[in-house]
Amino acid sequence: MASLELRNVNKRYGQGQADTLKNINLSIDSGEFLILVGPSGCGKSTLMNCIAGLENISGGEILVEDQPISGMSPKDRDIAMVFQSYALYPTMSVRDNIAFGLKMRKVPQARIDEEVERVAKLLQIEHLLHRKPSQLSGGQQQRVAMGRALARRPKIYLFDEPLSNLDAKLRVEMRTEIKLMHQRLKTTTVYVTHDQIEAMTLGDKVAVMKDGIIQQFATPQEIYNSPANLFVASFIGSPPMNFIPLRLQRQGARWVAVLDSGQDRYELPLSVEDGQSLEGREVILGIRPEQITAANEGGPALRAEVQVVEPTGPDTLVFVSLNEVKVCCRLAPDAAPRAGESLALQFDPDRVLLFDANTGERLSKAPEHIPAGQSGNIAQFAAR
Amino acid sequence: MSNAALQPRLSAGRIAIYATLLLACAVYLIPLIVMLLTSFKTPDDIRTGNLLTLPESFTVIGWVKAWAAVNGYFWNSVKIVVPAVLISTLLGALNGYVLSMWRFRGSQLFFGLLLFGCFLPFQVILLPASFTLGKLGLANTTTGLVLVHVVYGLAFTTLFFRNFYVSVPEALVRAARLDGAGFFTIFGRILLPMSVPIIMVCLIWQFTQIWNDFLFGVVFASGDTQPVTVALNNLVNTSTGAKQYNVDMAAAMIAGLPTLVVYVLAGKYFLRGLTSGAVKG
Ligand SMILES: Nc1ncnc2c1ncn2[C@@H]1O[C@H](COP(=O)(O)OP(=O)(O)O)[C@@H](O)[C@H]1O
Numbered sequence: 001m002a003s004l005e006l007r008n009v010n011k012r013y014g015q016g017q018a019d020t021l022k023n024i025n026l027s028i029d030s031g032e033f034l035i036l037v038g039p040s041g042c043g044k045s046t047l048m049n050c051i052a053g054l055e056n057i058s059g060g061e062i063l064v065e066d067q068p069i070s071g072m073s074p075k076d077r078d079i080a081m082v083f084q085s086y087a088l089y090p091t092m093s094v095r096d097n098i099a100f101g102l103k104m105r106k107v108p109q110a111r112i113d114e115e116v117e118r119v120a121k122l123l124q125i126e127h128l129l130h131r132k133p134s135q136l137s138g139g140q141q142q143r144v145a146m147g148r149a150l151a152r153r154p155k156i157y158l159f160d161e162p163l164s165n166l167d168a169k170l171r172v173e174m175r176t177e178i179k180l181m182h183q184r185l186k187t188t189t190v191y192v193t194h195d196q197i198e199a200m201t202l203g204d205k206v207a208v209m210k211d212g213i214i215q216q217f218a219t220p221q222e223i224y225n226s227p228a229n230l231f232v233a234s235f236i237g238s239p240p241m242n243f244i245p246l247r248l249q250r251q252g253a254r255w256v257a258v259l260d261s262g263q264d265r266y267e268l269p270l271s272v273e274d275g276q277s278l279e280g281r282e283v284i285l286g287i288r289p290e291q292i293t294a295a296n297e298g299g300p301a302l303r304a305e306v307q308v309v310e311p312t313g314p315d316t317l318v319f320v321s322l323n324e325v326k327v328c329c330r331l332a333p334d335a336a337p338r339a340g341e342s343l344a345l346q347f348d349p350d351r352v353l354l355f356d357a358n359t360g361e362r363l364s365k366a367p368e369h370i371p372a373g374q375s376g377n378i379a380q381f382a383a384r
Numbered sequence: 385m386s387n388a389a390l391q392p393r394l395s396a397g398r399i400a401i402y403a404t405l406l407l408a409c410a411v412y413l414i415p416l417i418v419m420l421l422t423s424f425k426t427p428d429d430i431r432t433g434n435l436l437t438l439p440e441s442f443t444v445i446g447w448v449k450a451w452a453a454v455n456g457y458f459w460n461s462v463k464i465v466v467p468a469v470l471i472s473t474l475l476g477a478l479n480g481y482v483l484s485m486w487r488f489r490g491s492q493l494f495f496g497l498l499l500f501g502c503f504l505p506f507q508v509i510l511l512p513a514s515f516t517l518g519k520l521g522l523a524n525t526t527t528g529l530v531l532v533h534v535v536y537g538l539a540f541t542t543l544f545f546r547n548f549y550v551s552v553p554e555a556l557v558r559a560a561r562l563d564g565a566g567f568f569t570i571f572g573r574i575l576l577p578m579s580v581p582i583i584m585v586c587l588i589w590q591f592t593q594i595w596n597d598f599l600f601g602v603v604f605a606s607g608d609t610q611p612v613t614v615a616l617n618n619l620v621n622t623s624t625g626a627k628q629y630n631v632d633m634a635a636a637m638i639a640g641l642p643t644l645v646v647y648v649l650a651g652k653y654f655l656r657g658l659t660s661g662a663v664k665g
Pocket residue numbers: 013020038039040041042043044045046047
């Protein structure tokens with residue numbers, strides 16, 4: 001168990017090539033679970049390999065328990081990794097696979113047997129110990145791969161997309177088991193995924209990465225509620241956040257976003273801290289599907305034509321067109337209208353986000369300026 | 385699906401196919417049959433009868449004489465082949481391991497040059513090799529001949545192993561490094577055990593090449609250190625006395641037998657090793 005810190009870590013694979021990792025700064029406390037999420041090819045595996053020592057970094061420093069480890073060889077770093085492909089040794093039995101790391105470290109045989117038993121019990125693979133990896137199902141191989149990492153009791157676990165080769169049902173099961181295991185063992189963990197549900201459910205902290213740059217590093221809730229930019233906002237959340245490009249209009253002392261469904265118009269009130277900077281500026285309004293719901297009787301509402309209805313079970317997704325953009329709304333299943341019908345929608349203006357249309361950066365919200373009593377219906381923004 | 389599809393009838397087309405196959409078999413087998421029949425005949429029998437008749441009186445005198453003549457050289461060949469095959473296979477495996485898992489700057493170029501070695505004709509290296517052996521003081525020794533075979537075979541064995549190992553997932557080596565295994569431990573404990581098919585390919589290939597080699601044997605060995613192929617040639621080409629075809633044929637069979645045995649014992653691995661890719665991780 002140990003804290004992990006990355007300071008300005010850079011990685012370039014070869015001279016003349018672009019940097020694969022650019023100035024990565026991350027820091028997690030002992031026992032925390034860090035999720036590294038991003039699209040394929042953004043450098044997640046590269047970062048893991050750098051932490052493990054399988055690749056040398058080109059700049060910066062990696063610290064474990066405040067001690068620099070960049071100069072150490074992989075075996076001295078006391079870090080264990082679970083690979084996406086599992087990388088089980090094909091000619092060894094499950095027992096030998098789990099014991100290999102301990103044997104290499106010259107642990108006495110009695111201790112090795114003890115550890116193997118412990119890990120096998122934890123992962124419920126006791127009955128598989130004598131088998132070869134080729135005689136195991138995908139889920140079982142995955143467990144053995146985790147067992148190999150657990151056996152050594154290292155300072156840090158690295159998981160590189162450990163569940164992406166499993167089918168959907170098993171993936172959900174293993175996700176819960178990994179969370180349970182982490183709660184029990186409390187070992188510092190870095191977990192790579194491109195699955196935003198895993199990112200939201202497993203981590204204490206989430207780092208969203210794109211093109212070798214950390215876009216945002218925060219708690220899952222912060223990432224979800226206050227994404228730093230359009231990329232983070234679109235990557236996290238399913239179905240994804242709706243983005244409606246528009247120009248804000250001034251209405252007396254405040255700003256409004258005008259939404260037009262074709263059959264109705266609605267002025268979504270926003271309160272902006274620095275009024276002048278939004279004059280004539282193009283912004284993108286971000287609203288998550290669950291923030292658009294069926295309107296209460298008598299409240300302010302926007303009527304819109306229902307284009308597509310997708311019942312998912314726990315709720316129903318309804319697609320309408322606002323400002324000529326397809327917008328997804330998440331309704332309660334019993335409120336589900338039919339396609340072609342007209343539906344009254346209400347918005348949760350508190351949670352609405354504004355992004356700069358040119359840079360994609362979020363215009364920061366300034367909740368402390370919300371006047372008491374008005375917060376129910378006014379979202380406030382400051383241009384950053 | 386009907387049974388007819390599974391049990392083909394004997395149509396005209398099939399008969400033609402079988403006839404062609406039988407003919408092909410005959411083309412390959414008749415020389416062998418002639419050799420075998422001749423080796424068990426007496427010289428008189430050979431002179432009077434025709435090639436394909438059975439021996440009038442069956443005798444093993446040809447084999448006895450042949451064994452007496454090539455016996456020593458046969459063991460020479462064994463002494464050359466065994467170390468040469470083992471060393472070139474082991475070094476090839478090591479080379480292939482480095483070239484696929486521990487790439488270094490210029491390793492692609494290195495591999496390209498090594499590949500070039502596969503296309504070098506034997507004759508080209510005769511002079512440089514004999515010069516080198518002379519400088520090393522290994523001229524006309526078994527060790528020298530082994531060295532030449534190892535060096536020449538390295539291009540092939542490296543190619544075999546490198547192509548096998550590039551299809552092994554690199555994550556296996558990474559996992560082992562994190563587990564604390566070093567360069568040779570990873571090679572010996574993880575990669576070699578999964579290389580059985582390609583080791584077999586290499587052994588058969590190298591055994592056949594080196595056992596059947598004549599040119600290196602005749603150039604780099606002399607007198608008592610010559611391999612069996614050279615001895616066979618000397619035996620057959622002696623101009624003194626009457627031609628003893630039965631002895632010649634028996635000696636040729638003796639010289640060819642070991643490669644046959646190796647094919648029979650390890651042949652199934654040969655095909656498997658050539659056709660299968662890597663072991664799945
Ligand atoms: N060994 C390597 N040599 C050169 N480039 C590499 C190497 N490994 C990865 N890359 C490049 O680095 C980038 C990030 O790769 P990777 O870390 O595997 O992404 P991810 O795991 O997020 O999908 C990719 O563009 C990839 O082509």
